[in-house]
Amino acid sequence: MAQKITILIVDDHALFREGLKAIIGRIARYEVVAEAGSGREALGLAKRLKPDLVLVDMSLPDQSGIELTAEMLKLSSKIRIMIVSMHSKVDYIVKAFQAGAKGYVVKESASEKLLQGIDTVLKGDYFMDTHVSQKVVRKLMGNQDEEAKITNAAYGALTPREQEVMTLVAEGLTTNEISERLFISPKTVENHRSSILRKLDLHSTIEVVRYAAKLGLIDVDLWKE
């Protein structure tokens, strides 16, 4: 018989650990070698026992599951880590994977998905609970379009100073006035100005004003006409 897969469970809820243990116990070649209620405890155990797989809760009393994941992997890059968490937020999931976790299961799906997850991860694949994976994919897929719709990447490329100068230009101040207002030389103002035009692909003050109005930097008050 092949060597047993050793598993460490890290969760501060003892009863929940019990539950996980019970599920894992259904598979004979998996063995829960230890349990930990904190990140610190878990690291000590991992160092000593060198488990194949660690199930990590996202919320631990002393640190976050993401931090623990990173530290575990520093001990040994061979350790597979799967997050079992209450959280279903996309950026946590992303962060967990960025930290080196291979799988993510939300707690309420543990009974159904845990074993499948462990299997997948042990094979060297990534596992994501369908409950969260749809969300993540949808976000990731849709994001490019939506991002473009609601934000303006070009404007985002302006430095804070350039934003400031742009607002003042759009409000109709002259170079000298801006220079006095911001305590910088007219030359610097001009530099900012040309940088703004370049970054936003604009060619005149009129265009700057129109652009600023579109963004909401200034209000072109049509009511008063």
Next chain:
Amino acid sequence: MNKKPTCEAADQVFRKLEEETKRRQKAEEALQKIEGMYLDLFENAPNAYFCISGQDGSILRCNTASMKLLGYDKATLMGMKVFDLYADTPDGVSKAQEIFNRFQKGESIREVELQMRHKDGYPIWVSLSVEPVKDHNGNIIESRSVVIDISASKRSEEGLRERVKELNCLYGISHLVEKQGLSLEEIIQGIVDLLPSGWQYPEITCARIIMADQEFKTKNFRETDWRQACNFIVHGESSGTVEVYYLEEKPARHEGPFLNEERALINTIAGRLARISERMRAEKEARSLKEKFEDLYHNAPIMYLSLNTDGIIIECNNAILDKLKYAKSKIIGKHMTTFFTEESIASFKKDFPELKKTGKLTAVERQLITKSGEIIDVQLNVSGEYDEHGQLIKTRASFEDISSLKHAEERIHSLTHALINAHESERQMISRELHDRIAQDLSTLKIAFDALLYNKTAVSPEENQKAAEFSEIFRNTIAAVRNLSYDLRPPLLDQMGLVEAIYNFCGSFSEAHGLNVHFNAAGMDNLRLNFETEINLYRLVQEGLNNIRKHAEAADAFVKLVAASPNIILRIEDNGQGFDVERRLEAATNEKRMGLRSMEERTCLLGGKMTVESLPLKGTKILIKIPQNKGKHGSKNNHSDR
């Protein structure tokens, strides 16, 4: 020699006698002629001539003019003694006696004025000259007396004297009236005391003035039968009487013993009194107005400074003395800004040209410093006083202590902010409880429950079916609790950031309420905003859109979120029906409708500024500008990292 010299001599003497006689006759004729002329002159002279016996003063001769003067015929006069012709006055008989004595001593008397008496009894002023006529022994035999009637000039002289008296009396009155610092009573008493001097016989004249219910009298006042009086009238009604009485009977003149001119004088004085009382009344009113004004000025709860056109303090009231704790002398003469904080002085310098021009400054907030260095927030109003040419002569600055108002406002703000924060942290606490405890515990229960029946052989398929259903309920409940937890905090705010969270909210808002919400953001990705800023910006969008949904009846709403270093700009606009901004804000306060107010408070909490512009049928524009680097307790709330 001649033999007949005697005859010739006698003849010569005779002729001489004859010539002498003729010459004498001629001389006598001439003398008679002269005497006739003299008599004619004497008799018909325009002045009265008398010849008075040097012995006893009996009248020896008199002329026609003398009869005319005294009213007697010649026969009567010739029988009289000269003393009978004089009036019974100090200038009459006794003076005449004195002159007679001098005449008896041989003295010539020239133009002495005395009073004779007409046959009808009235006195006649005359000028008397007496030349004694002596015999060859030098004894005085008679007088040549010339009497000139001067009663006319005397009368006009007397009249003049009377006028002078009257004038002096009037002058005295004018003088009194113009004299400073006299009360009405003192003036009237002064006039009463002056009155007798204007009458013919001051020493026997007394006077009384009755004005309103007051009576003013000379010391010697007594009512007699010889009264002259005049009422005086102010504003068409009698306001008093002036009376003059003679204490003794005097010869009848124009009005009883009183002269025509005295009537005019008393009338004039009555007129004068009317004007005085009128003026006095006006002055009294002016004084009481002035007193009222001064009372208002000095005892008003509002602080007043009166300034000249250079801003120098020329007067101040009690309220400002109380507040600043300075003695009045330390304030008068100083420039108003002496009591301003640096900041207020700077603002005042900006105000000054306008103030100088218009003399006006309305409801500006400034700060005063008290003697002890305490700073008082005040609302300053300045208004100008102008002369008749419209030239600014001085200004009055009023300061209203608004420090308690300010404190109250600040307190309201801080309470509101505490409330908003409490509300937010309450939500977070509940959210955390739901997420970290309830959902956690439910998950534990579910996993335990799922494990319970696992591989139990004794379990019927029905029981397994039931267990699976329960498990599903568990799962859904946990998901619901978690979603609830996420909803209490803006979903996605932590996950995807503010822009994504707002975008998501706008999307679901559009779907749920049929309002087209157009959202765009720019430059926000690079900002590291603290949780407080993010949550409040998110809430501002929530509240703004909810207001639009409830009130605007708009088809479209526009939300724009832009980083405009050093600020963040949030615009929430709609094309709905619009409203009257001020009235809405006021009504909102009164009706406890907190939509706009709550947004204002949130903005204020972030150290920002919100402006609302609305135009009926055009829509509403809300502009919120908050600083990016708000250093105030902005630690990122990190419960979800746990």
